[in-house]
Amino acid sequence: MAKIAMVIIDGMPNSKVDDISSYYPKGEPTKLFESSYYGWLTTTPQGLEPDTLNCVPTLLGVPKEQIPQGRAYCESLAVGISCAPSDLLLRCNPVRLRNGAIASANANGLSEEQYLSVSAAMQGYSSDFEMHHLQSYKNILILKGLASELPRVKTYPPHQNVGNNFESILPEGGPAGAMLASFATHSRKILSDALGDDIALMPWGQSAPCSLPSFYSIYGISASAVAGTEIVAGICEMMDMNLVYSDGFTGDTDTHLYEKALAAAGALEYTDFALMHINGADEAAHRLDQFEKAAFIQKIFDEAVMPLSKMLEPGSCLMVCSDHATDPISGSHKPYPQPFLLHRIGSSEHECLGEIKGTDSVWLLRSAAEGRLHSKAK
Ligand SMILES: [Zn+2]
Numbered sequence: 001m002a003k004i005a006m007v008i009i010d011g012m013p014n015s016k017v018d019d020i021s022s023y024y025p026k027g028e029p030t031k032l033f034e035s036s037y038y039g040w041l042t043t044t045p046q047g048l049e050p051d052t053l054n055c056v057p058t059l060l061g062v063p064k065e066q067i068p069q070g071r072a073y074c075e076s077l078a079v080g081i082s083c084a085p086s087d088l089l090l091r092c093n094p095v096r097l098r099n100g101a102i103a104s105a106n107a108n109g110l111s112e113e114q115y116l117s118v119s120a121a122m123q124g125y126s127s128d129f130e131m132h133h134l135q136s137y138k139n140i141l142i143l144k145g146l147a148s149e150l151p152r153v154k155t156y157p158p159h160q161n162v163g164n165n166f167e168s169i170l171p172e173g174g175p176a177g178a179m180l181a182s183f184a185t186h187s188r189k190i191l192s193d194a195l196g197d198d199i200a201l202m203p204w205g206q207s208a209p210c211s212l213p214s215f216y217s218i219y220g221i222s223a224s225a226v227a228g229t230e231i232v233a234g235i236c237e238m239m240d241m242n243l244v245y246s247d248g249f250t251g252d253t254d255t256h257l258y259e260k261a262l263a264a265a266g267a268l269e270y271t272d273f274a275l276m277h278i279n280g281a282d283e284a285a286h287r288l289d290q291f292e293k294a295a296f297i298q299k300i301f302d303e304a305v306m307p308l309s310k311m312l313e314p315g316s317c318l319m320v321c322s323d324h325a326t327d328p329i330s331g332s333h334k335p336y337p338q339p340f341l342l343h344r345i346g347s348s349e350h351e352c353l354g355e356i357k358g359t360d361s362v363w364l365l366r367s368a369a370e371g372r373l374h375s376k377a378k
Helices: 028-033 052-059 072-078 112-121 174-195 215-219 230-238 257-267 280-286 290-311 358-369 373-377
Strands: 004-009 037-042 088-098 101-104 129-133 139-143 199-207 223-226 242-244 273-278 317-321 338-344 351-357
Touching: 004 052, 004 290, 004 358, 028 290, 028 338, 037 358, 052 230, 052 358, 072 088, 072 139, 072 199, 072 230, 088 174, 112 129, 112 174, 139 174, 139 199, 174 199, 215 223, 215 358, 223 230, 223 257, 230 242, 242 257, 257 273, 257 290, 273 290, 280 290, 290 317, 317 358, 338 358, 351 358, 358 373
Parallel strands: 004 273, 004 317, 037 351, 223 242, 223 273
Antiparallel strands: 037 338, 088 101, 088 139, 088 199, 129 139, 317 338
């Protein structure tokens, strides 16, 4: 079978995209679009939040029922944090407050050193909690032995609650909810004293150790993933995909894009499918910087997508898509159907395939690579 590659540009659209023809950056990316199949993918399973945890497994063909609840376990796997099957894991962001409301969902503007000091300041808070620092503003919080409380705990992702009152989005539900609310409230006092700014830690994304179907069990082909951001690396690890990692893959706009393209092309020498995930556009949108986001998307095409399309052999197929929209005005994710292009290297067929289920994305790529796109897509 010809090789297939999927590029997921995290949070690429700002809003709903009705006209795909003017959606891609001008020049070569638009030319690529004009010689590709295209359409929209429904990537957010009904009733779930539009976020990477739900949308990336959907694009990889995981049924809604098997998507993990909460992202923290996937992320902890990616960075090798060990935990017991009985542990409850959460993501924990520092948030900046203004007049009691969330002004920044990731305490934008703190240095890497300050992000580290946020994590360090809470280390000795209580023996019930274990705090692990990931990249930048990201931390994992572990509540030992409380996995059974998972169904009762309710949290509010800070990036979905910018402008809302801190007190109104504290975790809740059962003893674990109460412990987390108390942790968040105390962190505000501790961190504000330490940093001279109104900063608090907000736990969210609760999860417990779980499993995902392997990529091979779904498609019967081998797969690699080129990803730096922990959530995606963890999902791919759980799906038994061969993970290609480099220190240059930062999960943000300073990532090494060309190196990712080389890694994806290299991975296709020994696996049938390669995923290249690029996260920075979503991060720029969370920083409410629409200019940084647009410039980075241009750079993604210049330094990763177009080079990868030139490295692939004729007959190979490349899909460029996104998991969800991220609005750089509000900083929040949106569940709209995601535009995609599907290019068969060496071909210039240009046709709209309409709206397609996200779980059919890899099947669509396979159909294109096997030259039977029409029978599957229509
Ligand atoms: Zn995001």
